[in-house]
Amino acid sequence: MDNLRKGFPVLEQYTYLNTAASGLLPEKVWEFRQEHDLDFLIKASLLKEKMGEVLTGVRESVGDFFNCAPNRVGLVPNFSYGFNSVLESIDKPSRFLLLKNDYPSINWAVESRDFEIVYAEIDENLEDNILRQVEKGKPDFFAFSIVQYINGVKLSIDFLKELKEKFPDLILIADGTQYFGTEDFHFDSSKIDIAISSCYKWMNAGYGNAFMLFNESIQGKIFPKHLGFGSLQGKYKAHEGNFIGKFEPGHYDTLNFGSLKVAIDLIKEKGMDAIENKIIHLKNIARERFLSAGLLEEWTANRNDFAPIFNIKGDDKLFNRLREKDIITSQRGNGIRVSMHYFNSEGDLDHLFKVLKA
Template sequence: MNFKEQFPVLENCTYLNTANSGILAKSIQEWRSSHDEDFMQMGSRFRISQADFLQDLRQHLARFFHSKEENVFLVQNFSIAFNTFLDGLSRSHRFLLVTSDYPSINYPVESRMFTYTYAKSNENLEQDILDTIKSFKPSVLALSLVQYTNGIKIDFDFIKRLKAEHPDLLIIADGTQFCGTEDFNFEESGLDVLISSGYKWMLGGYGNGFMLIKNHVYNYLYQEKTTHSLPKEAFLKDKKLLSLCFESGHLDTLNFGTLKQSILFLEEIGFDFIQKRLQTLSQMAKQAFTDRGLLSKEIIDRPAHSSIFSIAANAHLIKKIEDANIITSQRGAGLRISFNFYNNEQELQQLLKVIDEN
């Protein structure tokens, strides 16, 4: 596949910024145009089959992430879903968070009346989680699968072991910086809840996301509402309690349809290719950045890493990278570089040339 043909933005710049926003494929934009053309021509008749349309997306998500279809919920983004989730939990829960994690994870917990503490986001993240569990005894662990500032990726085998050793620990993950980078089996993972926005590595544009849960999670949520009968109106008669909570109101078929198209697009490319490309670029970039003294110890000392990096960069270097038309993001104390499958070794070398000339 010619990625520059599918992603016209790649003709205009070196795009190393998927951690900020994924880019839109030409074929998906053409589908979006066709969708809105139908809406324009049909008016309200266009929405007659919207329930089947959205259920079809749930089926695609369930297949894509190896989840149960009945446990897939469509949400506008991670933040709305996570806040809704927290509002359904008892305030007696004790949360273990990760320092410097995405504010949409930590702040909603901190600002409610939960008890919480932190594990350190460093080269010993997994061990610190274990140590903190022993001393703090949390009932919930909430964290990003990949840290948004520096790309630290949690060890998935560790999550499985953790769940086996602490079956009552509710493990909630933000997959926004992970979903779309490799094949992932939710049912076999140690996660109880996976929530993700679709606009980064899923390449699904804005205004869509999803939540996957395990069966037992129903027992944690909105227990006080179970004493109230559900709405009797015909258009809501098939809605479950959690559907009313997480999928309230009208869902936009343009945004959620785009997510389905992105799933089909990623499946066409294939995760064998995507994962190998990301692993190759990640290993090459980590070695190159390490050789130049641009990475922190916490990244260098971890055996595996995502394709997101935070490199040391002063204002002069940042300006030179911008002038070279290389798109990145400033996050935290460093410059965030992120490689996706549509990037290649030549683009890494282009970045390194600018760095070496600084």
């Protein structure tokens, strides 16, 4: 288990329980970035001549890791860019289902456009609320976070499969930013139509890189309009009108996207099974201890499927005390958000609870 902590120097200084805000930069990704920019300094355009080859490698790596054919993988700088590009691809009028108080970059983007919108409440009846609104409101699209950013409430992949089987015409657009990198995920069997994720959190790939995964059937249902020189460059974008090319109109930064490939290689090296098992172990211990201390909303703690993100009761004073003790968390909603990744340990939780008890 100690091997999972190697390569993250920040852990020598802090008890870092804040991946839900920003993942750590692994040494291997940092080393790649140093070498890349040294090459750019020395070679300039000679390095950039290989841009298409580099991006093809990234696309294939993402597709292989998430079980999605590379010709259905789009590379974008962040979730919001990709999601807004999708929204601009949708004919109006269309009706959306959103989760009330979901991640602002989802809800604000939909609400700022001329779509009809219905909402499902995030509470102890979340899945029933979604089913009820789909049956009643008959939305064309359901845009949602797989994992809620405030409290870690998670929609299980099994539930999403059942939803799609019951309502096959409903197009599912999932934000996986707080999910991808925490457990094994098979996109093609998930029944999700479009998944989009930034990679600076649980993927530990740094900022400026994200990806989009498209179901085979989505072409002809949305109509991307972006087009530029980058739309036609690369192995999987050989002709005008190419679907994924219309989400990639410009020149791309091989530093940032190359970082994503290195981050995926590192996850494979450590082993997704080992990572998932470590996260399950830590989140189960954390939930039990938070519950015993009376720090969680009970309904969130009673869910069978949950993420390694918890919102505990606490104010500015507690947040500042944690920071003084070098415990890094975030203030979200009405409490303090604590999140743990595979590089965390039971010792980190012990330190946290020691300060909480004090």
